[in-house]
């Protein structure tokens with residue numbers, strides 16, 4: 001770890017000097033001097049840039065890396081994110097926020113040990129509304145952040161998605177599956193942006209020897225999701241709490257698998273610190289049909305006015321999604337800890353307040 005590296009150098013080379021400054025005997029450890037302690041902490045703490053930090057997943061990553069003792073630089077242009085997700089962190093001395101669009105040249109002064117690229121519209125409503133920004137952030141944004149990683153000799157982890165498998169013909173999806181994507185369909189802007197993100201990340205790894213990590217995230221949920229982001233889970237919660245129809249597309253037999261956000265964050269943390277540079281699935285393999293899922297939400301919310309409202313299936317809606325997580329299990333020792341019941345219970349508390357505040 002970089003931390004250890006600095007610690008070794010400093011205790012070895014600078015011990016005498018700093019002990020002198022602090023008027024302590026030369027064999028005292030340098031961390032006994034309070035003035036130096038502050039400076040030393042700054043130098044030894046790993047420093048991480050999180051792009052997309054004001055978003056749902058990015059904000060949870062900020063919390064986790066601060067809790068792990070990192071200095072966190074949060075970057076976002078608030079395209080789909082919300083400062084409210086990270087405002088509780090502004091008082092932290094190890095937290096900085098840069099308002100910046102990563103499709104423009106990215107400069108961060110000082111050292112950087114790690115970069116997480118989580119900047120991108122991620123929900124269908126967002127990327128259908130902002131197709132060009134979605135393609136640009138996947139392509140130009142990722143290129144800029146890879147360039148920064150190369151310059152700083154930082155390790156970079158990029159957020160890819162199960163959408164790279166498109167409407168998969170293989171089930172469950174292993175990382176070796178190349179996918180079934182319609183490049184010119186409405187979802188193509190997101191799927192192809194992420195496929196490019198993976199390709200350019202591998203190119204930087206192979207050509208420039210940048211230390212890269214690629215995570216393929218499957219549907220994730222939890223507090224700080226937006227109520228109206230077009231994803232099924234907030235939609236169901238909003239509709240159930242308000243006592244409306246829960247929109248189920250087609251016959252409702254299409255499946256998804258939902259991972260609680262804390263489990264995902266643990267997977268990201270482990271992958272970043274691992275030696276594995278090929279794409280890795282992280283998600284919860286527990287699969288459920290949309291019809292069953294709607295019933296689970298109805299049971300949880302217990303609003304007698306809510307009901308299931310069947311609508312025609314949208315274009316290119318994937319029919320099945322379930323990650324094969326053998327790699328995450330064997331390489332990272334990772335598996336989801338939250339079952340759906342527990343994760344939904346926590347998330348329901350969050351959405352209750354959201355719906356109330358939305359009036």
Ligand SMILES: NC(=O)c1ccc[n+]([C@@H]2O[C@H](COP(=O)([O-])OP(=O)(O)OC[C@H]3O[C@@H](n4cnc5c(N)ncnc54)[C@H](O)[C@@H]3O)[C@@H](O)[C@H]2O)c1
Nearest residue numbers: 052054055056057077078079080081101102119120122220
């Ligand atoms: N949530 C999921 O289930 C899921 C699944 C698969 C992959 N992912 C990936 O994880 C990442 C985060 O997703 P999320 O659900 O937190 O979405 P989100 O929309 O909540 O967060 C994305 C953040 O990126 C920011 N952003 C967008 N374009 C930017 C730009 N050009 N410059 C700087 N910031 C920019 C947004 O303002 C937002 O804060 C995305 O890359 C997404 O593709 C998410």
